Amino acid sequence: RAGTFSYTRQDPAGTGLSYSIETSPDLSAWSTNAAATQTVTATANNTQTVQVTLGGVKPLTAQKLFIRITAQ
Numbered sequence: 900r901a902g903t904f905s906y907t908r909q910d911p912a913g914t915g916l917s918y919s920i921e922t923s924p925d926l927s928a929w930s931t932n933a934a935a936t937q938t939v940t941a942t943a944n945n946t947q948t949v950q951v952t953l954g955g956v957k958p959l960t961a962q963k964l965f966i967r968i969t970a971q
Contacts, residue, residue: 900960902953906968910945916970920951923965 908918920935934954941948953959953966 900958902955902957902959903951904966905940905948905950907946907948908968908970910942910947913945914970918949919969919971920953921967921969922953923967924961924963926965929967 909916911917918937920932920937921929922932923929932954936952936954938950938952939947940950
């Protein structure tokens with residue numbers, strides 16, 4: 900409901916990748932959550948733990964919300 904979660908990734912400084920957050924109500928139409936914030940909370944052995952807070956109105960009230968992280 901608060902729109903927060905965390906994930907791990909390799910440090911982008913070593914991979915050259917950039918990460919974005921996308922959401923979908925039905926797994927078919929995805930949109931970038933440009934207002935999402937990503938904060939690195941820990942780094943160990945070239946692996947980062949990232950805290951994400953989705954942008955938009957809180958608390959989240961949708962029956963379903965799918966989230967994916969894209970790397971480019």
